[in-house]
Amino acid sequence: MRWLVPLLFLPLPALAQEVDLELVLLADASGSIDEEEITFQRQGYATAITHPDVVYAIRSTMTGSIAVTYVEWAANQAVVVDWAVIDSEAAAQAFAARLLGPPRLATGRNAIGAALLEGKRLIETNQITSLRQVIDFSGDSVGNYSGPRIADARAEVLAAGITINGLPILRDGRAADLAAAYEAQIIGGPGAFVVAATSRATFAEAVRRKLVLEIASTPAPLSLAQRDAGP
Numbered sequence: 001m002r003w004l005v006p007l008l009f010l011p012l013p014a015l016a017q018e019v020d021l022e023l024v025l026l027a028d029a030s031g032s033i034d035e036e037e038i039t040f041q042r043q044g045y046a047t048a049i050t051h052p053d054v055v056y057a058i059r060s061t062m063t064g065s066i067a068v069t070y071v072e073w074a075a076n077q078a079v080v081v082d083w084a085v086i087d088s089e090a091a092a093q094a095f096a097a098r099l100l101g102p103p104r105l106a107t108g109r110n111a112i113g114a115a116l117l118e119g120k121r122l123i124e125t126n127q128i129t130s131l132r133q134v135i136d137f138s139g140d141s142v143g144n145y146s147g148p149r150i151a152d153a154r155a156e157v158l159a160a161g162i163t164i165n166g167l168p169i170l171r172d173g174r175a176a177d178l179a180a181a182y183e184a185q186i187i188g189g190p191g192a193f194v195v196a197a198t199s200r201a202t203f204a205e206a207v208r209r210k211l212v213l214e215i216a217s218t219p220a221p222l223s224l225a226q227r228d229a230g231p
Helices: 001-007 035-047 052-059 087-100 111-123 150-159 177-186 202-217
Strands: 017-028 064-074 078-085 128-139 161-170
Touching: 001 035, 017 078, 017 202, 035 064, 035 202, 052 202, 064 111, 064 128, 064 161, 078 087, 078 111, 078 150, 078 161, 078 202, 087 177, 111 150, 150 161, 150 177, 161 177, 161 202
Parallel strands: 017 064, 017 128, 128 161
Antiparallel strands: 064 078
């Protein structure tokens, strides 16, 4: 029976970390988004996630923590910041610092269906367990030039129990049309909603407001697009 002895010393599988929320931030990096806008979007998310209101919302969850990853999407999808557990102001600051460093990683035309499915894959293949899973999708159109159809990808994501919220980036007076398109074609799942970024001046505020609603799991109107994105 000596062959049994070494088995006692085999390492045990690592236990999955439990958080309140797994959140995939899917940010538009398609051809309509230039280099300056890539930087601006990242800065907006960095500012929002380190805001005291967001940190307070995180600390007020059941586990006092969430897991977040930031992914840029276009024809391809690229992880800018891998999964990180945020449970304090210091952890939020560290995530923000990592977000501002890398160069642009995604290019090409829209592949929204593929981006949604990549968000689902990232949630299902990490070593984290959570009470809720959300894909936070941002973009400036609902064009889908390659990959799976949006409707098919959306249905697959929702069937997995993952909620999709939307952050349409509004420009050229298309606010009402794009927000309505996000409601009809992108978002779904329990408590799903749209918060629109109506201008550069309100982008970080829109992101902050959306993060607080997602983290706190606060019921929201289906669309906040016609309102000021600030408090």
